Amino acid sequence: MSPQPFSLHPLKAGFAALATALLAGPFDTLQAQPQSQPQAETAAPLASLKSVPVPGPSAAELDALIQNKRSAVVLGKALFWDTRVGSDNKIACASCHFHAGADNRVKNQISPGLLAGDKTFQLGGPNSTVTVADFPLTRLAGVDDPSAAGRDVNDVVASQGALSTLFGHANRAGQADTCTLVPDAVGQGGSGFNVNGVNTRRVEPRNAPSVFNAVFNFRNFWVGRGNNMMNGVDPFGLRNRSATIWRVDNGIMRGQSMSLSTSALGSVASGPPLSENEMSCRNRSFAHLARKLANSTVLADQTIAPDDSALGALAVRRPTYMELIRQAFRPEYWNSDARVNISTGEVQAAQPVDLERARNNPRAQRRQERDQLTQTEANFSLFFALAVQLYQATLVSDDTPFDRYAAGDKRALTAQEVRGLNTFRGTAQCVHCHAGAEMTSASVANVLAEGRLDHRDGANGTVFRYDNGFFNTGVRPTAEDPGVGGVDPFGNPLSETRIAQSGKTGLLGNGFDFARELAIAADAPTAVDGAFKTPGLRNVELTGPYFHNGGKATLMQVVDFYSHGGDFAATNQPLPDPTIRVLNFSQKEKEDLVAFLLGLTDERVRFQRAPFDHPSICVPHGHAGTAASIQVDAAGRAVDVMQCIAAVGANGSVTPLQPFLALSPYQR
Incomplete structure (x- = not known):
């Protein structure tokens, strides 16, 4: 079956299955x-x-969305590595995928058996450090005797993400979101990421797999919830019947559903930025992220190597994310002056800012404007997800x-x-x-x-x-x-x-x-x-x-x-x-x-050579203090210990990446 263009249909038209068969062969x-x-x-x-062949949507499907693929890859790499995507400006997608596409941190990397309904830490606790002696988590009395009793814990060694917080509002120019701490102690309805009343960064209930070569997966995440069909809004593809993107047709902006085939990478990319466990304050939206980042300078707080295989030109002049979006995506997805009312789905013409309007109640006006999204804000999930997909599709080892x-x-x-x-x-x-x-x-x-x-x-x-x-x-x-x-x-x-x-x-x-x-x-x-x-x-x-x-x-x-x-x-x-x-x-x-x-x-992976080179990044590596006592700042928040990794250009690093805990692969 020949690849067909992706489907874009008005919301009232319903959903049709997209017929796309790729890579037929023996x-x-x-x-x-x-x-x-x-x-x-x-x-x-x-x-x-x-x-x-590297799988993905057909050329016709991409051409309907992308006008410059190279710019889209640049945009995707910048978004993937930018720590300001996180609500607190400390967490990027790359924070859990900076080491051969995975995560080798050891402090504050333990989660209790939350998916089993267990909030009790058995191996260590929040802000503890895993050691060689902790592994394997399930240890038999005899190496080759599964019937012999040994030690077993249901804790998970995974990746630390966000503090438990409630979203307040987005700040412009890339400033951190304004959010309120929510107690995360078990006795206060939390998950147990708390030491003596101080919240620690939450840790995911499953280990972070490598994103390298993930483009070959038909579905992504451990449980396949990163759907093969990308809807441009969240990881769930055709399952979310209300997923909407906004496109200008014949001068009119309309809400439409989208189904982009063979795009599990894009489906995955739309999940973590809004996850209250991974990167976000609870209840943040992609529109809020757009308001924060769209007009800010790309990777403003990070260093780019001049010979970075994708971002090198940005080391000389840093564009804004909006500039890259305009270069990468077709204008019918960002060029409208109309606004979308997120409460009703109604599209409204842009209102001029004049003296008469300025005399209106400013508080009421601000409340109204919080419901009004620009087309860029309404489509930011699409820009983010597809750009990151196109970047990750280059990470083939x-x-x-x-x-x-x-x-x-x-x-x-x-x-x-x-x-x-x-x-x-x-x-x-x-x-x-x-x-x-x-x-x-x-x-x-x-x-x-x-x-x-x-x-x-x-x-x-x-x-x-x-x-x-x-x-x-x-x-x-x-x-x-x-x-x-x-x-x-x-x-x-x-x-x-x-x-x-x-x-x-x-x-x-x-x-x-x-x-x-x-x-x-x-x-x-x-x-x-x-x-x-x-x-x-x-x-x-x-x-x-x-x-x-x-x-x-x-x-x-x-x-x-x-x-x-x-x-x-x-x-x-x-x-x-x-x-x-x-x-x-x-x-x-x-x-x-x-x-x-x-x-x-x-x-190339071991030495971080192109396409596995990257900008600098500092990632949280536990909190100052121990599993028994954590230092706090003036606002009462746990002080992060940051592990900083230098920018690496296309020629790579002279220092090779090491296995987890620097252990010999032959060690047991």
């Missing part, structure tokens, strides 16, 4: 074997990531030793790495989940070519249905975190399998065709609860801690996990994938597997 089907007798699968031929080996250079991997590769593709059956050149079966190519609703055989002839690329691997008990088995804010299942069972396939987009999928009964058993998206593995040496709970600190701990068949695979039966079983690898086999995983590091 990809081997990876079918799971019965639980009772797992069998080796035939792995697809080796392929370099260079051989895979396809020059690893493995990629060169797969392309024919048989000297690119050592003998030990080749042995590890053979185990990875053979007895370990890692390729069942980490399939294709992208090393994830959750890739755009695999999902669209092989089907979105997968199936596997279970015991007694039971056939389980599940979302292609999402697996329960026994990292944690299923009851603690539903994973893709959860629901979206509109009450729909996150799982595409359960969406199909409910008859709501019109919400799936990207040319979903039920006729191409294996028929699924409404009451068919599913294996989606506790399942999470399979991440790609490039640069995994540098992106610890690992899994959605951050529970393993080294690659050897990860290999141990799979060798003994998962920490909770037996507890979670029959949901875990049947490839999660006791493998009893020898120490030599484990070391070979770790060696192979080290062959997946792109040296």
